[in-house]
Amino acid sequence: MRKRRGRGSAGPERFGDRVRMVRFRLVLVLAAAIAVHAGPRPAESGDADAGRQAFDQCKACHEAGAGARHGIGPHLNGLFGRAAASHADFIYSGSFLRLRDDGHVWSAETLDAFLGNPDAVAPDSRMTFDGIADAGARADLIAFLQSIGDGTGMALLSGSAEDHGIDPAVLAIEGDPEYGAWLSGECTTCHRADGGDKGIPSILRWPVERFVIAMHDYRNKRREHPVMQMIAARLGNEEIAALAAYFANPAE
Amino acid sequence: MKLDRRSFVGSTAATAALLAAPAAIGQGRPRVVVIGGGAGGATAARYIARDSKGAIDVTLVEPTRTYYTCFFSNLYIGGFKEVADIGHTYGRLASAHGVNVVHDWAVGVDRAAKTVSLAGGATLSYDRLILSPGIDFVEGAVEGWDVGAQNAMPHAYKAGSQSELLRAQVRAMPEGGVYAMVAPPNPFRCPPGPYERICMVAHHLKAHNPTAKIIIADPKPKFSKMGLFQEGWADHYAGMIDWIGPEFGGDKVSVDPAGMTVTIDGEETGVDVCNVIPAMKAGRIAELAGVTDGNWAPVSAYDMSSKADPDVHVLGDAAQQGDMPKSGFSANSQAKVCANAVRGALTGSKVFPARYSNTCWSLISTENGVKVGASYEATDEKIAKTDGFISKTGETAELRKATYEESEGWYSGITADIFG
Ligand SMILES: Cc1cc2nc3c(=O)[nH]c(=O)nc-3n(C[C@H](O)[C@H](O)[C@H](O)COP(=O)(O)OP(=O)(O)OC[C@H]3O[C@@H](n4cnc5c(N)ncnc54)[C@H](O)[C@@H]3O)c2cc1C
Numbered sequence: 001m002r003k004r005r006g007r008g009s010a011g012p013e014r015f016g017d018r019v020r021m022v023r024f025r026l027v028l029v030l031a032a033a034i035a036v037h038a039g040p041r042p043a044e045s046g047d048a049d050a051g052r053q054a055f056d057q058c059k060a061c062h063e064a065g066a067g068a069r070h071g072i073g074p075h076l077n078g079l080f081g082r083a084a085a086s087h088a089d090f091i092y093s094g095s096f097l098r099l100r101d102d103g104h105v106w107s108a109e110t111l112d113a114f115l116g117n118p119d120a121v122a123p124d125s126r127m128t129f130d131g132i133a134d135a136g137a138r139a140d141l142i143a144f145l146q147s148i149g150d151g152t153g154m155a156l157l158s159g160s161a162e163d164h165g166i167d168p169a170v171l172a173i174e175g176d177p178e179y180g181a182w183l184s185g186e187c188t189t190c191h192r193a194d195g196g197d198k199g200i201p202s203i204l205r206w207p208v209e210r211f212v213i214a215m216h217d218y219r220n221k222r223r224e225h226p227v228m229q230m231i232a233a234r235l236g237n238e239e240i241a242a243l244a245a246y247f248a249n250p251a252e
Numbered sequence: 253m254k255l256d257r258r259s260f261v262g263s264t265a266a267t268a269a270l271l272a273a274p275a276a277i278g279q280g281r282p283r284v285v286v287i288g289g290g291a292g293g294a295t296a297a298r299y300i301a302r303d304s305k306g307a308i309d310v311t312l313v314e315p316t317r318t319y320y321t322c323f324f325s326n327l328y329i330g331g332f333k334e335v336a337d338i339g340h341t342y343g344r345l346a347s348a349h350g351v352n353v354v355h356d357w358a359v360g361v362d363r364a365a366k367t368v369s370l371a372g373g374a375t376l377s378y379d380r381l382i383l384s385p386g387i388d389f390v391e392g393a394v395e396g397w398d399v400g401a402q403n404a405m406p407h408a409y410k411a412g413s414q415s416e417l418l419r420a421q422v423r424a425m426p427e428g429g430v431y432a433m434v435a436p437p438n439p440f441r442c443p444p445g446p447y448e449r450i451c452m453v454a455h456h457l458k459a460h461n462p463t464a465k466i467i468i469a470d471p472k473p474k475f476s477k478m479g480l481f482q483e484g485w486a487d488h489y490a491g492m493i494d495w496i497g498p499e500f501g502g503d504k505v506s507v508d509p510a511g512m513t514v515t516i517d518g519e520e521t522g523v524d525v526c527n528v529i530p531a532m533k534a535g536r537i538a539e540l541a542g543v544t545d546g547n548w549a550p551v552s553a554y555d556m557s558s559k560a561d562p563d564v565h566v567l568g569d570a571a572q573q574g575d576m577p578k579s580g581f582s583a584n585s586q587a588k589v590c591a592n593a594v595r596g597a598l599t600g601s602k603v604f605p606a607r608y609s610n611t612c613w614s615l616i617s618t619e620n621g622v623k624v625g626a627s628y629e630a631t632d633e634k635i636a637k638t639d640g641f642i643s644k645t646g647e648t649a650e651l652r653k654a655t656y657e658e659s660e661g662w663y664s665g666i667t668a669d670i671f672g
Binding site: 178179182183185186188189190191192193194196197198199200226227229230231233234 | 602668
């Protein structure tokens, strides 16, 4: 079956927050428009400030800057010159492991190819990202990623909301993965158990806290999506914790 | 790759080979037989086999080697999919989960002896039986039509060769020709299905045969997502579609397959395609098993067990369970509850309380998707709706496109969840 995916946005927000998604798209369109006016530019001359804006769409899954940690995706400090899938403490999809085995190293050139067509470079990865068609916009993003360096000189950029308003006691609940496995049946009708993300994002191997916050946001209707709000509405705190525990380290 | 029900009957060689092995290794293990490898049955077989890790001997009886999903078969008719896109096989159920897949028809159930007999002559014993045979049509539901007329006037309500036939007929319509649909009364499989189909037929005709006309004779004054469909028809297919509800005689219909005419409230019309979707009932094997009451098989909301026999479960379209629509999503949801209960009963594994949900997406025009969904709980009386949502009229193209893309994601998710 032909792959059909949306263009221009990334991360769980693509599914969860239409308003924000539209905004991401505007940012991209704007970036593209600026790029067109400026004429084609080689990667070296990207505008890191414009790239910083575009990074908002990466932020939902990737942290960068001082104290960055792995989130839904690995942190992006010290990216350049690093082999693909080389953080020992992050669980990668098979797609990126194959890249690593092929000797893939992240550079301005390899990133440009990846950002231009992620499906061609890393097919069937868990990344909910369709690529950036505009070369100028890619150059801007790459310039920004280069400016991160090892992250120590930059304030933390992170998609995890600090003001989620969820009781720390609720976040601390230890989920029962066996119960989560049972509950997960309600998720896998739509979210692929193998991490496929076509049209519906992958929910595999999220950091537990991110998963819990997202589900509470749906339950409290702070995050848009009618199906997810309905599903979350009848999940208790224990059940959300159980699902987060299960999907952090799913069977199979 | 056409489906032909008859060609699979009596595929005894394959059946015998498959049956020999499990009998030897299955000694002493509790046995589950699942009849019907569709949305409900294949999910149940997969979940029981996968989660019991070999502790339960699971046999799935299904006549066809390739299951064509009814879901997305309308998109195939509209030209958005090819037939291969909606075909699924049973290889993974067998290889990854150890399900014994037997390609044969179940022709009888002896509930006292706890056995199932197959058309090929074999007999299977069970500790628990799961029936998910889908639907059959009520005889005499549409005057002038019977299954013998399904080539002249296809229903395309079981996917495969019927869908191929209907698509070919729509494509062969003469310029300015007429497509008629006889819509079914409630309850029936996929409440938005007939109306999504109208969108898909109209989509094709608008591009290739714009002066063609569509008439729908409907016995129901209201139908699923009615406001959304009517908005879509007006916005995209203006002047093409004439929906005739019971107020205007849509419930008084007869057809003549030989003469290709439809008579609605006494008025006869010659048509080029006639898509007759008759009233439905549980797949016949449910009736033969003696678990039906009227057209459907009543079940307990807690574990989908038959009200007539606690060792028999009925899933999906065939079940009379309460508020859930007859959909693939519902069948899949019910199958997981049933699988959990059956495993608990046979191996003592933990049984969790039932939870059910459903969402049905429909495509109105290119990248213009809508959806309706609900969550449900088990009560003594039935599966009862607790909450729900529906797309709104006047939504942005952006949102409709995202909804369509979501439906693609759902299709890929649910088919992986069913066939593994
Ligand atoms: C046009 C159309 C569009 C649809 N769109 C959607 C949609 O978008 N979303 C959705 O969720 N649902 C949709 N549906 C509904 C969905 O297809 C059904 O609700 C679902 O398939 C029901 O699952 P089931 O297991 O009850 O039956 P089925 O999936 O029909 O499976 C029954 C199986 O049992 C087998 N069988 C029957 N009798 C016997 C026997 N005696 N022995 C052995 N095997 C037997 C059959 O060969 C068949 O494979 C649609 C339906 C139609 C017609």
